[in-house]
Amino acid sequence: MFTQSTYSENLEANYVLLTKQLRALIQGEENIVANLSNASALLNQFLDRINWVGFYLMEHGELVLGPFQGLPACIRIPVGKGVCGTAVETMETMVVPDVHAFPGHIACDAASRSEIVIPIVKDGKVLGVLDIDSPETDRFTATDRHGLEQFVQELVTHL
Structure with missing residues (x-):
C-alpha cells in the first residue's frame, strides 16, 4: 500500500539523487551562468506541477533575473519586496502556500x-x-524544502 510517508521517503531519495546529478553535471565548471542554467534545467525536468524555476542574483543591492525555465519574469526585485526579496532580507527559506495571501507579493x-x-x-x-x-x-512540502535546501547547498560549493 502506498502511503504519504512512503511518498515522502521516495521523494527524499529522489532529492538525494537529484543533488548527486547536479554535482556530476557541474563538477569542474566555474562559469556561474552555465552552472545556474543547468541547475534550473535539471530542476525543471525533476519537479512536477511547477510553472517557473530559476535564479535571481544579487547585483548592486537588488535581485536581478538570472538563468530560469518558464515564462518571462520580473527583471529586478528590491531586497525586502515580494517573496524573493523577503527571503534575502531574512536569509531564510520562504514557503508560501498561497501567494495571493502574501503581503506584497510580486505577480510576475x-x-x-x-x-x-x-x-x-x-x-x-x-x-x-x-x-x-x-x-x-x-504545492511545496517540508520534504521539498529540505531537498531543495540540500540542492542549493551543493550548488553553492560550485559557485
Missing part, C-alpha cells in the same frame, strides 16, 4: 499560486535565490 506570472524561495548564501553573504513557482496552492 498570474498563474502562480504557491512559491518556494531558497536563499543562496556563501560565506555569510547572500548571492541570490532559487525561486520556484507552482500553479497549485500548497
Whole structure:
C-alpha cells in the first residue's frame, strides 16, 4: 500500500539523487551562468506541477533575473519586496502556500499560486535565490524544502 510517508521517503531519495546529478553535471565548471542554467534545467525536468524555476542574483543591492525555465519574469526585485526579496532580507527559506495571501507579493506570472524561495548564501553573504513557482496552492512540502535546501547547498560549493 502506498502511503504519504512512503511518498515522502521516495521523494527524499529522489532529492538525494537529484543533488548527486547536479554535482556530476557541474563538477569542474566555474562559469556561474552555465552552472545556474543547468541547475534550473535539471530542476525543471525533476519537479512536477511547477510553472517557473530559476535564479535571481544579487547585483548592486537588488535581485536581478538570472538563468530560469518558464515564462518571462520580473527583471529586478528590491531586497525586502515580494517573496524573493523577503527571503534575502531574512536569509531564510520562504514557503508560501498561497501567494495571493502574501503581503506584497510580486505577480510576475498570474498563474502562480504557491512559491518556494531558497536563499543562496556563501560565506555569510547572500548571492541570490532559487525561486520556484507552482500553479497549485500548497504545492511545496517540508520534504521539498529540505531537498531543495540540500540542492542549493551543493550548488553553492560550485559557485
